[in-house]
Amino acid sequence: QTGTVAANPEQYDQAYICPVTIGSQTLHLDFDTGSSDLWVFSNLMPSSEVDGQTEFNTNSAGATKKDGYTWSISYGDGSGASGVVYADTVNVGGATATSQAVEAATSVSSEFTSDTGSDGLLGLAFSSINQVKPTPQTTFFDTVKSSLEAELFTADLQSNGPGSYTFGYIDSSKYTGSITYTAVDNSQGFWGFTAGGYTVGGGGSNSTGTIGSAIADTGTSLMYLPTAAVQSYYSQVSGSSYSSSQGGYIFPCSASLPSLTVSIGGHGFVVPGSNFNYSPTGSGNTCFGGLQENTGIGFTIFGDVFLRAVYAIFDETQGSPRIGFAAQ
Numbered sequence: 070q071t072g073t074v075a076a077n078p079e080q081y082d083q084a085y086i087c088p089v090t091i092g093s094q095t096l097h098l099d100f101d102t103g104s105s106d107l108w109v110f111s112n113l114m115p116s117s118e119v120d121g122q123t124e125f126n127t128n129s130a131g132a133t134k135k136d137g138y139t140w141s142i143s144y145g146d147g148s149g150a151s152g153v154v155y156a157d158t159v160n161v162g163g164a165t166a167t168s169q170a171v172e173a174a175t176s177v178s179s180e181f182t183s184d185t186g187s188d189g190l191l192g193l194a195f196s197s198i199n200q201v202k203p204t205p206q207t208t209f210f211d212t213v214k215s216s217l218e219a220e221l222f223t224a225d226l227q228s229n230g231p232g233s234y235t236f237g238y239i240d241s242s243k244y245t246g247s248i249t250y251t252a253v254d255n256s257q258g259f260w261g262f263t264a265g266g267y268t269v270g271g272g273g274s275n276s277t278g279t280i281g282s283a284i285a286d287t288g289t290s291l292m293y294l295p296t297a298a299v300q301s302y303y304s305q306v307s308g309s310s311y312s313s314s315q316g317g318y319i320f321p322c323s324a325s326l327p328s329l330t331v332s333i334g335g336h337g338f339v340v341p342g343s344n345f346n347y348s349p350t351g352s353g354n355t356c357f358g359g360l361q362e363n364t365g366i367g368f369t370i371f372g373d374v375f376l377r378a379v380y381a382i383f384d385e386t387q388g389s390p391r392i393g394f395a396a397q
């Protein structure tokens with residue numbers, strides 16, 4: 070089988086939301102290659118934590134409670150959720166898991182309550198970091214992958230309109246040139262890979278270092294790189310500065326932003342400058358940068374700001390996992 074689903078950008082491309090059928094309900098979930106839990110808003114939550122989201126109905130006929138199973142997850146940005154576990158049929162654009170662990174929230178943090186466009190997350194990292202106790206559950210991809218035409222999924226994220234995720238096939242109309250594959254280190258449960266040198270702007274190679282180990286994370290809005298690369302980038306943005314009050318680099322919204330070329334698997338991938346204007350700060354006509362330092366995180370994240378510039382293939386067809394990137 071295969072699946073194809075639209076990925077709809079939220080405001081400022083903060084996240085990408087996809088329709089998922091769970092039993093007889095359709096919920097709109099944030100597909101996240103940086104985590105491994107499929108969790109949803111549910112009827113078990115206090116109404117004070119729900120702001121218009123669709124709630125998974127745990128009383129529906131097809132939902133089977135997994136007694137004694139609980140989950141609790143916290144994300145690097147401080148958000149989190151927790152709850153209990155059901156099994157139900159989950160259909161993503163035609164790819165169907167007949168008995169998928171659906172983690173029904175009993176509580177979510179304010180960040181999720183206020184993210185009114187999202188009814189939960191669908192994790193696409195490795196099942197080794199699933200947070201269900203006493204027994205970790207498989208991700209949707211792991212549950213269905215043996216039944217897919219090919220054991221892979223792809224992400225095509227767009228800025229001004231719907232992109233898509235596919236399961237089981239590569240859509241050759243989504244990219245130009247060839248796909249560059251590179252090995253994945255999933256020892257931490259992520260789609261980890263090694264990135265090489267970088268160049269700011271279209272000029273000659275002014276990269277002074279390499280980026281190193283990184284993860285591909287559709288659930289993270291921005292791109293978080295080592296300080297040296299970030300300082301090198303913003304040194305080319307007139308009027309930019311680090312704002313402790315905003316918690317990152319900002320610049321005049323009128324600033325012209327250079328592109329950033331990153332070498333992966335020996336191929337240079339160009340992130341256009343426009344990708345690095347994330348959102349207005351709300352004060353002084355300054356804008357918040359889509360490129361920020363990874364110092365607070367401890368590892369480098371190639372989030373949506375990067376993934377919008379490429380077609381990404383998350384591939385387990387070779388036995389060992391690999392990730393592919395192509396220009397789009």
Ligand SMILES: Cc1nn(C)c(C)c1CC(=O)Nc1ccccn1
Nearest residue numbers: 101103144145146148288289365366
């Ligand atoms: C790891 C990390 N540290 N910091 C500062 C950030 C922003 C991250 C990435 C992160 O939190 N991603 C996320 C958040 C919610 C749901 C899914 N993914």
